Amino acid sequence: MISSVTKFNLKPYNTFGMDVMCNRWIEYTSSEDLPQISDMVFGNRYLFIGGGSNLLFLGDYDGDVLHSRILDLSMSIDGDGDLVVRAGAGVVMDELIEQCAVNGIWGMENLSGIPGEVGASAVQNVGAYGVEAKDFIREVECYDMLTLSFVKFDVRDCKYGYRSSLFKEKQNKGRYVVTYVTFVLNQNRGPVLDYGNLQSAVAGCELTPRNVRDAVLAMRASKLPSVTEIGSAGSFFKNPVVSIEEFERVKQLASDTADGVCTVPHYPVGNDSVKIPAAWLIDQCGLKGYHTGNVAVWHLQPLVIVNATGKASPNEITGMECHVIECVKNKFGIELHPEVEHI
Numbered sequence: 307m308i309s310s311v312t313k314f315n316l317k318p319y320n321t322f323g324m325d326v327m328c329n330r331w332i333e334y335t336s337s338e339d340l341p342q343i344s345d346m347v348f349g350n351r352y353l354f355i356g357g358g359s360n361l362l363f364l365g366d367y368d369g370d371v372l373h374s375r376i377l378d379l380s381m382s383i384d385g386d387g388d389l390v391v392r393a394g395a396g397v398v399m400d401e402l403i404e405q406c407a408v409n410g411i412w413g414m415e416n417l418s419g420i421p422g423e424v425g426a427s428a429v430q431n432v433g434a435y436g437v438e439a440k441d442f443i444r445e446v447e448c449y450d451m452l453t454l455s456f457v458k459f460d461v462r463d464c465k466y467g468y469r470s471s472l473f474k475e476k477q478n479k480g481r482y483v484v485t486y487v488t489f490v491l492n493q494n495r496g497p498v499l500d501y502g503n504l505q506s507a508v509a510g511c512e513l514t515p516r517n518v519r520d521a522v523l524a525m526r527a528s529k530l531p532s533v534t535e536i537g538s539a540g541s542f543f544k545n546p547v548v549s550i551e552e553f554e555r556v557k558q559l560a561s562d563t564a565d566g567v568c569t570v571p572h573y574p575v576g577n578d579s580v581k582i583p584a585a586w587l588i589d590q591c592g593l594k595g596y597h598t599g600n601v602a603v604w605h606l607q608p609l610v611i612v613n614a615t616g617k618a619s620p621n622e623i624t625g626m627e628c629h630v631i632e633c634v635k636n637k638f639g640i641e642l643h644p645e646v647e648h649i
């Protein structure tokens with residue numbers, strides 16, 4: 307079933323809370339609606355969104371905005387004894403994770419609390435606490451708006467990387483509309499606790515998916531603003547991956563101690579690159595809690611830019627974005643790139 311509304315306010319549909327309009331808002335409940343939808347939007351600008359938790363609208367959207375309400379969910383056990391979950395693109399990711407965790411199913415608990423829907427999680431390859439959506443995805447079903455046909459992608463063909471995928475590639479923008487995602491949860495995998503202080507957060511309690519989920523939710527709540535209370539899009543910037551030479555420069559600028567102990571948090575990427583947390587770089591610039599007008603750098607996690615008063619304009623957000631990028635560039639010579647998609 308397709309429903310549509312003209313001149314629609316997108317404020318409840320973007321977690322930044324931008325007060326912007328689109329020409330038409332279209333929702334659909336079945337993948338079978340997509341051929342008709344491609345006719346409806348033909349010749350118009352259009353945008354498919356999920357939970358709107360990784361978007362920044364820069365102004366009114368002069369086109370159609372589409373949202374999947376494909377909500378069916380099926381579970382089965384495959385020949386290897388693994389749990390196979392096929393979820394509609396509109397299923398809220400955290401509701402699926404909760405269902406798995408309370409039923410004692412290992413796998414997705416580290417992704418607890420991530421806002422957004424199943425379709426977007428497969429496009430974005432969402433990740434947290436050492437786990438990424440791609441670790442469980444077996445197949446992504448889409449409608450191809452170019453060839454007007456249904457297609458299926460095996461996970462190996464989705465080109466997944468850190469917050470990247472085939473579906474996010476420039477030439478594919480607007481092309482593949484995710485309808486269903488199939489996840490496989492291998493019960494022999496057990497918990498993944500080696501990221502940050504997750505291990506210590508679960509120390510002393512029985513190791514169950516539910517307890518790990520609760521620990522992750524508590525850790526998130528202690529440093530990330532709740533998108534239902536304060537507008538943001540989670541991490542605004544990606545963590546930069548730099549060469550060893552650039553890393554050496556950062557170490558010197560961070561005035562590392564003479565006894566050779568490196569104080570710069572970093573994670574090796576392959577043999578010749580290092581990932582440095584953007585949060586640390588921004589923090590070093592003294593920007594934690596910095597605010598101007600209606601916008602602020604979140605005081606508990608500087609990777610997040612917030613619509614502090616709920617009245618921020620898109621220009622104020624991008625103004626803060628530019629300021630953070632400039633400060634980090636001036637201090638460390640590293641250019642941060644937004645994770646949030648600008649529309």
Ligand code: EPU
Pocket residue numbers: 433434435436501502529530539540541542543544545571583584585586587589594606607608609645
């Ligand atoms: N740090 C500081 N100052 C701070 C906060 C952090 O210096 O105020 C440093 C610390 O060294 C800390 C490091 O930054 O160890 C990394 O911080 P944290 O683990 O909190 O964040 P992150 O690893 O950079 C990523 C994801 C988050 C995800 C967490 C947990 C990105 C861009 N962000 O953050 O994802 O929840 O890991 O796995 O990769 C999101 O995508 O919206 C998101 C919140």
